[in-house]
Amino acid sequence: MTEIPKRQVTLDEVAERAGVSRSAASRVINNAPHVSKAKREAVRRAVLDLGYVPNATARALATQQVGAVVLAISSDNPQAFADPFFAEVVVGISAVLEETELELMLLLATSARGQTRLEQLLRTRQTDGVMLMSMHGDDPLAALADKAEVPVVFGGCPVTFEPRYYVDADNRGGARLATEHLVTLGRTRIATITGRMDEGAGTARYKGYQEALAVAGLDAGRVAHGDFSEAGGSRAMAELLAGHPDLDAVFVASDQMAIGALRVLKDAGRSVPDDVAIVGFNDVISARHTEPPLTTVRQPIQSLGREMARMLLGLIAGETPTPLILPTRLIKRSST
């Protein structure tokens, strides 16, 4: 570990030390052509000796490229980000970005302040690109983002429109998978607890449920709406039990809600899976530890992050990527 230089070492110092002009030094550092081998070496040594690291800000100002992209979560609820889901997305994004020179900035746009910040980010190109996850349907920022000059990739597809660039999990397919599984098991009175219907994931999963039942010729009328939260799942399950006491299976649009539903079922004296079979969605860690362990649909969350980052990189490089739908698959455990 070399000593820590007190002040910023400038390119001029490197050039002087190496006995070359500043432009030569600059060329070497950005390994551009038109520099003799000798000077190249001299500059290299000077860089090492002096511990030179280019000033990113100055470079950004000169090149008009910021060197950073932002992951923006636009939500009306500050706690939304606490969902382990995002941590996984971030891991995926970060893995891809680590191989580039780009930094990752995180923007939790929940207050009016944050929203304004995100808006400015989109208007003024203070970032090289943004990955946006918008958590409620009528988010005006989402529409604005899709038209912004700055490259924007959506994580998940908003319910109100289809963005130019996005990557999403196959929510509809996953839901169909889950529901078909219930059908295969011989269940005939299959209910569903939906997620928020103003989120793309919520509507898509509901659609998948309907499709599967239509194909099987079964009634898709046993529906209660939740909000992806555990408490919401409990509420919806109670509602279902009251309105459709005959149900023998439930496709629940998220594991969190399934956990809530499980408790209500238990309190009502219905055994899972004997009386009622349950399938969740997401395969969060706790899905393995419920009683009984939850059959659920797994979506490749880290891949989601990775692909978002890759798509953004492509966009920045001037490519025109096409939207990407990531496959989901059924994880069978004992709740069915």
Place this chain on the structure above:
Amino acid sequence: MTEIPKRQVTLDEVAERAGVSRSAASRVINNAPHVSKAKREAVRRAVLDLGYVPNATARALATQQVGAVVLAISSDNPQAFADPFFAEVVVGISAVLEETELELMLLLATSARGQTRLEQLLRTRQTDGVMLMSMHGDDPLAALADKAEVPVVFGGCPVTFEPRYYVDADNRGGARLATEHLVTLGRTRIATITGRMDEGAGTARYKGYQEALAVAGLDAGRVAHGDFSEAGGSRAMAELLAGHPDLDAVFVASDQMAIGALRVLKDAGRSVPDDVAIVGFNDVISARHTEPPLTTVRQPIQSLGREMARMLLGLIAGETPTPLILPTRLIKRSST
């Protein structure tokens, strides 16, 4: 929503539009003194008309302040960040930063590349400050960070040294609380599953366990080491059962590990809490859904994030904060 200006609007344009000099415009925007009320107004209007937003990069170059701080997670395991713990920390940090002009950059320094990046960040003041969570004990970066010119706040206290500035949860106190609770319940053969002993949280919790047993005059010899993971918890529990079959309680240093331990106990035919009482640590969401629900020690994770951010802000402002220990408390559920 005003129209989106195509190009960057510059300060000069604002000045021209307002009919004042650039310096005057600049002063208004940074609300510095020495500007007549009339010009102030004119500039304000021009800003609004043109939709001017200052170029952060240029400003950063001129002021030598980046306008961004970084949260760096230094770890040997890329998956470490997937722990919901971090998501919560980020929520806390973000809440504080939202009230400032500072952006948050996220650096998951897991590969050699990331490590280098973090190192450079510390050497060259390319950031206004860093919050560092170092996930393994002998991290050379941690020591380097503590001596860096850049303001650095630690999240959690490393084992090898005490940083100048850090905020941590009261791990030792929490562990003592948990263990004392077991003592109060009349348990006398109390074992522990520790976390990684190269992390501050691991050693501190172990120390708390030892202290509580010393005070009670009980034997603190029933120890197995885990690594904070669920699988590690299972392994350690099996080891404990083999070596100390007489145990009647276990203080487990994390909920994840407790979940693993619970399963092993169940497989071994020991009932919880009748045969063996269990206390975990962290109060993660899944702790509420284990069978039986887990008694655990809650630490204020979001506060941890908030306080880290506040401390960093103080440091940047030139203050000299003192380290902060956040209180923990026991959450009683049915596993004890």
Place this chain on the structure above:
DNA sequence: CTGAAAGCGCTAACAC
């Protein structure tokens, strides 16, 4: 109170 001028550190045309 006001404006001109000199940078911040780097890149990129442009002539040689």
Place this chain on the structure above:
DNA sequence: GTGTTAGCGCTTTCAG
């Protein structure tokens, strides 16, 4: 292959 010269957009002395 080489160095000189303008900037990038903003802040900040410094005279007036």
